[in-house]
Amino acid sequence: MNAPMKRFFLLVSILLSALAAACSNGGSSSGPPPPPPVGNFSNASLSGHYAFSMSGREVCGGQGSFFARAGTFFADGAGHITGGLEDVNVCTGILTLQFTGGSYSVSADGRGALNLTNSTGTTNYSITLTTTTQGFVVQTDVNATASGSFQKQNTAAFSDAAIAGGYVFDFSGIDVAGTTVDAASVIGRFDASGGGGIANGLYHANIGGTLSGQQAFPNGAVYALDTNGDGMTYGRGTANIAGLNFAYYIVDATRIKLIGTDFPSAYLGDAFAQTIISPNVGSLNGSFAFLIGGGSVNGPIATAGWFTADGSGNITNVFADENDTGSLAQLPDGTVSGSYTVDSNQLGGGTLTWTDTNAGTFAFIFYLISPTQAVFQEIDSNIVSDGVVRAQTTSPITSASLAGDYSFTWNGVILARDEVDFTGQFKLTAASPSTFTGALDYNDFGAGTLFFDVVTNGSLTLNSDPTTFNDFTANVLTSPSATLKFTAYVVDQNTVYVVGVDSSPVIAGTLARQP
Secondary structure (H helix, E strand, C coil): CCCCCCCCCCHHHCCCCCECCCCCCCCECCCCCCCCCCCCCCHHHCEEEEEEEEEEEEEECCEEEEEEEEEEEEEECCCEEEEEEEEEEECCEEEEEECCEEEEEECCCCEEEEEEEECCEEEEEEEEEEECCEEEEEECECCEEEEEEEEECCHHHCCCCCCEEEEEEEEEEEEEECCEEEEEEEEEEEEEECCCEEEEEEEEEEECCEECCCEECCCCCEEEECCCCHHHHHCEEEEEECCEEEEEEEEECCEEEEEECCCCCEEEEEEEECCCCCCCHHHCEEEEEEEEEEEECCCEEEEEEEEEEECCCEEEEEEEEEEECCEEEEECCCCEEEEEEECCCCCCEEEEEEEECCCEEEEEEEEEEECCEEEEEECCCCEEEEEEEEECCCCCCCHHHHCEEEEEEEEEEECCCEEEEEEEEEEECCCCCEEEEEEEEEEEHHHCEEEEEEEEEEEEECCCCCCCCEEEEEEECCCCCEEEEEEEEEEECCEEEEEECCCCCEEEEEEEECC
C-alpha cells in the first residue's frame, strides 16, 4: 500500500466545524506551556453518537503505508466512550471492530483527547471541536497518523428510506492492480431510491493520472443498511458505487461517510445530498474559493484559490497557489482567461478550465452539491488531486469581521520524511493585521514524534482586496521553533482555506470558526 503519489485527506474541509488537540496521550511539548484554555466547551459538549472518517499513514513491514478508517463512537457527555464500531482498511486487510471502551476529555477551548479501545488495543487521537456537533481529528500514535473529521449522527436516519434522492460523492485513496499501486480519485453523483436501488450514477475516475472521462455506473449499484443489528445501532451499511464496494456510516440524510472494502485498494470519502434542481450553466454564478490536494509525479501537491463564474460559462479573476512538492506556482503569473460548462443532462456535472499565458492551462471536473458547493477534481497530466469548491459569501471581509475563536486542521508532507498532521485552536484579534495565540497537537509521523500542547501564534494579513488572497503565518513554538507560511482564501464568516507556500512541508488545511 505504499502509494507513489501521496494523498492528502482534504475533503474534510467541506461543511466542517472543528475539533481539539489531544492533551494527555504522552509525548513532547518541547516549548513554553500554553495559557489556560478559555471557552465554553467541556466534556459535556461531546455527547451522543458521532460518525468519523480519516486517512493517513501507518508503519507496515517497516515502511509507511496508506490506510483508512471510518466508524462511529458513543460519547456519554462525562468523558466515557460507551460503544461504537469501526471499519479499517490497513496493509494486512479489512477489519470491522467493535469499541469495548475508551475515554475522552474536552477543555474549554474545544481541544481534547479521544481514546478508543477494541480487540486490537487502544488508538489515541487529538480532537478539536468546532461545535458540539462536529470537529477535526488527528490520530496520535507513534506508529500511525491520520487526519479527518467527525459529525454527530441523527439516529432517526438509520434506514434505507432516509437515503433518498440525489447524492454527490468524492472518494480518494489508492488503487491497487496486481503489483501496481496508484493514487486515486473518484468523484460523481447518483440517485438513491430510498429502498436500496441506485440510478443515474455517473463518475469520473483519475487513477495514477489516467482519466476515465465521464462513465455510467456498472451494473450492480446498490446500498443497504446492515440487518445484523449494526444498521440500527451504528448506522452502518454496505454499498456498491461506481463499481467499488464500500462500508458506510450514516451521519444524517444529507451526509454519508464511506470506506472502501476492495482490499488491497483503499478508498475513503463522503456522499452529500444534492439539493440543486436541474442545474445548468447559470447555476455556477459568483465568486468561489477552492481547496484540493493529492499527488503528482513529483510528490505531494496542494492547491487553493479563488475565481469568479459569470453564470454564462466564463471564468475570470483567477487567483491560485499551487505547491507541487515544494515548487510554488502562483496565479496570475500572466494573463488568465477561462470557461466552464455544465452537463446538459442536468445532473450537476461539469468542466472548468483556465489558462495563464505564462503558467499554462489548468483543467477540472466538478459535480454540484448545491449552487454554493461542489466537489472538485483536477484532470491535468500526471496529477491526482481533489477536494471542494464553495461560494464566497462573506461581505465585507475585514479584520473585525474575521475576529474570533477558530479550530483548525492542517495536513501535509515534510519532504524527505513523511506525513505530518496538526489540529488545534486559536483566538484571532480584530487588529490590522490580525494576530492570534493558541495551542496545537501534531503527529510528525516520519520522525516518529508526537507533540502536545504546543503554543502557536502568528498573524493574518489581509490583502488590499481580501476577497482574493491573504497572508497567514503560524509560529509553532517547539524547541527549536518553526514558522509555517500560508496563503489564505476566505470562504465565509466561518471558514478559511489555507495552503502552505514553503518548500517544505507541502501542507494545506482549514480554519473553522467556533461559536
